[in-house]
Amino acid sequence: MNRVTFAQPDITLMLDLEGVIRKASLSNAIPAETVQDWVGHPWTETVGESGGDWIRRMLDDARSNGVSAFRQVRQRFPSGLELPIEYTTVRLGGEAGLIAVGKNLQAVAELQSRLIATQQAREQDYWKLREIETRSRLLFDASSEAVLVVEAQTLRVIEANPAAIRALGLAPGWEFLREVAPRDIEAFRGMLQRARENGRAPGIAVHLGAERTAWLVRATLMAHDPGPVFLLQLTSSAVEPQVAARGTALRLDDLLERLPDAFIVTDQDGLIRRANRAFLDMAQMPAEGGVLGESLGRWLAGPGDGLAVLLANLHQHGEVRVFPSVLTGELGTEVEVELSAAAGGIGASRAIGIVVRDVGRRIWARAEGSCLREAIGGIEAGIGSTPLPMLVRRIAEVLERHCIERALGIAEGNRTAAAELLGLSRQSLYAKLGRYGLQADAEEGPGEQG
Incomplete structure (x- = not known):
């Protein structure tokens, strides 16, 4: 014989057609509560203020359609306890009145509260991670030490901080291994292998670029999506540099920064390696880090492709004088400019110095x-x-x-x-x-x- 089990409602209310409670009973799920005081009172008086409208709608639906939709209200018990109860109301037929059955949603409400608390905690963790990421990015850009992020498999540059772009001329997309002197490649690969095995490796001296400048390179393996990457820290290993030459370089750099005309240095593809304050003001950029590694063509316009024409003339003549163009800032301001440029170096170390002068006034x-x-x-x-x-x-x-x-x-x-x-x-x-x-x-x- 098949046995059918019916779940007992947590609350059962017998009502007359006007919604007055004639009988009330509770299941064992709501112990230590007596509801006999509800008898003789309208159902709407036993719920919270916002639940009265829902009760009246359920009564109207049950009287007209025979059954009402499920509605959730805050049921107030004589002891002062309030619980979220989901009700539906059914008409019994004729003048027999109505019956309302309710299910206690306290457990559901607690789960919802826990879910909300968990979501808030995850959101707080997310913003903490974003803050950590922002601080890391600021440190990465502000570091005076050259830092590169390269793919572990291809050794292609993913990111380069301003110091690396300025000192090495390396931009995202370049293959770092091509800059390493052939005599150092085997030792460099060995260091990377130790970093793969141990997470990091002590620094070694590596000669980079066309000038084969000596650098101390340290590698750290880091997790990244879609694959692991190496964080390369490069420190110049030049021994006993001449004080006078160092002082001259510092004074020259300071003079270029104070130059009233915009001055930039780019590589042979027009990617910016160095920019003074006048150019940043003209391009409406807050800091040099925002322009390093970017193409000058992002701001330069003119007849045809202004940057392409400028680079073609430089390749042909080695220098360009009074090249007219228009420079458009990040906020949309356009400035009539004249460019004078000269190129030097060979191969990957080729650099271009450009003076940009505002001639609009x-x-x-x-x-x-x-x-x-x-x-x-x-x-x-x-x-x-x-x-x-x-x-x-x-x-x-x-x-x-x-x-x-x-x-x-x-x-x-x-x-x-x-x-x-x-x-x-x-x-x-x-x-x-x-x-x-x-x-x-x-x-x-x-x-x-x-």
């Missing part, structure tokens, strides 16, 4: 000066036919109009600011604007009134 000043000279020249044509006082007055008017237009241009149309630049009161400036018909050119600035 010069072009504008020439055009403006030409207009001013043309206007004054027209007045000078009246010499001999016009009295001198009248000529002087006309020239003074041209100069005054020119100065007012310049001040309005500098103040971006703000008449109050333009008056301060000219040393005039607003009323005097308004009178002169009316005299020269410049009211349409002068708009109310954001800080003006009336």
